Each structure stands twice: as C-alpha cells, then as structure tokens.
Amino acid sequence: MREAGAEASDEAALPKGARFRHSGRGAPRSKAVRSVLAAREEMQPDRTRPIADILHLLQPSAMLSALLILAAAPAHSCDLDNITSAKAVHNALANRAVQLVAAALTPTNDNDASQLSRFVDDNAQFSLGAGDVGRPLGAGAVGAKALALAMNADGFRFFGWDYMDGPADGCREQTVTVEFTNASDHLVSQVQFKFDQGRVREAQGWQRSFQSGGL
Structure with a gap:
C-alpha cells in the first residue's frame, strides 16, 4: 500500500x-x-x-x-586427449618436462621458443632450492630458462610407472617428478612438475650433491 x-x-x-x-x-x-x-x-x-x-x-x-x-589472446589446446592410460600419461609428461628443460637451456631456434610458449603457462612458477634456502626463479618462459640454467644438467632420469595400469586423462591436472644431473659438479636436482591441459603450471625443485661409483 x-x-x-x-x-x-x-x-x-x-x-x-x-x-x-x-x-x-x-x-x-x-x-x-x-x-x-x-x-x-x-x-x-x-x-x-x-x-x-x-x-x-x-x-x-x-x-x-x-x-x-x-x-x-593465444589459444592453447591440449594435445594429450588421445592418451588414456596412466602409464602412457606418466611417460608422456615426464618426457615433455625433459624436452622443455632442454629447450630452455639452449633456446637456439624458433622451435625451442615455440615449445616453451606452447607448453609453459605464462603464470607458471619455477623454483629450485638448495641446502636450507628456497630460490624462486620467476614465471613463464623466463622462469623455465632460469631453472634450466641453475641446474645446468647434462643428464636426467625419472622412475617408470611400475603399478597396475588404468585409465587416465592426460589433459587433467597431473604431477611427474624428474631428476636432472650435473655430473661434472656432482649435483642432482629433483623437480616436481605440475601439468594441466598438457602445460606446466608449476615446477618446484631441490638441488643436492651426490657421489657415485662402481662396486
């Protein structure tokens, strides 16, 4: 009223x-x-x-x-939608992490730069700690290059998928861990990569010294 x-x-x-x-x-x-x-x-x-x-x-x-x-705005589509098993996803993403570090270490051609742009998110955070101190290295392609230079690796290794295989989606959020070794300085960097839609969203690592030899 x-x-x-x-x-x-x-x-x-x-x-x-x-x-x-x-x-x-x-x-x-x-x-x-x-x-x-x-x-x-x-x-x-x-x-x-x-x-x-x-x-x-x-x-x-x-x-x-x-x-x-x-x-x-650049469109980035996931190219892993045809990979449907956990073992295949693990291997594909671990090898992708290795390729990205190699491309970031010596980006000598347009293909290396294209790989960084395509498979590294612009906001992806990179870090590599050592001893008791963490070291943030930046974001995006700049962070990836800083990580590669800090590790100065000449080799790598990652564990295989030694479990029962099952269905998996390579385009969803996935995590893989890769070790990068610098044999001359006896350093190993263990880096955990987080992927989403086939692109690195985060990479956090820790560097330690090591000794090796024959038995």
Whole structure:
C-alpha cells in the first residue's frame, strides 16, 4: 500500500499543470500518469538491472576493444586427449618436462621458443632450492630458462610407472617428478612438475650433491 508521501512525490514528478485527482484509496492512475512515471523510472539508475541490459548500455568502442583483446589472446589446446592410460600419461609428461628443460637451456631456434610458449603457462612458477634456502626463479618462459640454467644438467632420469595400469586423462591436472644431473659438479636436482591441459603450471625443485661409483 502506497503512503500519502509517495503519492505526493509521484504527483510532483509530473510536468507543471499535469496534476491528477485520486478517486479514493488505491484508485488507479490515468494512462498519462503511468507514462510519465514510467519515463521517470527509466531515467533512474537501477543497480539491479540485468547484466544483459548493462552490456547493452556499453559504448560500441569499448565492446569492440574487449572483443579484440579476447581475439588476440593465444589459444592453447591440449594435445594429450588421445592418451588414456596412466602409464602412457606418466611417460608422456615426464618426457615433455625433459624436452622443455632442454629447450630452455639452449633456446637456439624458433622451435625451442615455440615449445616453451606452447607448453609453459605464462603464470607458471619455477623454483629450485638448495641446502636450507628456497630460490624462486620467476614465471613463464623466463622462469623455465632460469631453472634450466641453475641446474645446468647434462643428464636426467625419472622412475617408470611400475603399478597396475588404468585409465587416465592426460589433459587433467597431473604431477611427474624428474631428476636432472650435473655430473661434472656432482649435483642432482629433483623437480616436481605440475601439468594441466598438457602445460606446466608449476615446477618446484631441490638441488643436492651426490657421489657415485662402481662396486
């Protein structure tokens, strides 16, 4: 039920000389009154307006700029959707980690740079700790190159999938661990790579010294 003050406010919103009379409580408004009030409400800001209406009010130039930005963003599709077993996914991702480190260590051609761009997320964080100190190395391709240079590896190894095989999705989030060795300095770096959609999202490693020999 509308209060008298609200009715007075409605009447005040009408153009000068366009007053209306009430025939009693709850009397219906005339068509002219309803038109004026509807126009006034249309001019008022409405914070509950649907998103579709808000987008409709945006300037065409702003909408065009947003569409151009989205169109310019590189599209990265997962190329592992045809790999469906846990063993195959493990081997594919471990070998991909090795290839990325090799490409980052000596990015001498366009193919190496393309591999880094395609298989390393721009926001992927890289780190390599040693002793009691962790060392963040940056993000994206820059972080991958810093990791490769810090390890300065000349060899690698990773454990095989020695369990019962089963179904797996290579495009979902997966984790593999690879060891990179620097034989001349007797250092080994154990790095855990987290993949999602076939791309590295994170790589955290720890470097330690080692000794080896024959028996």
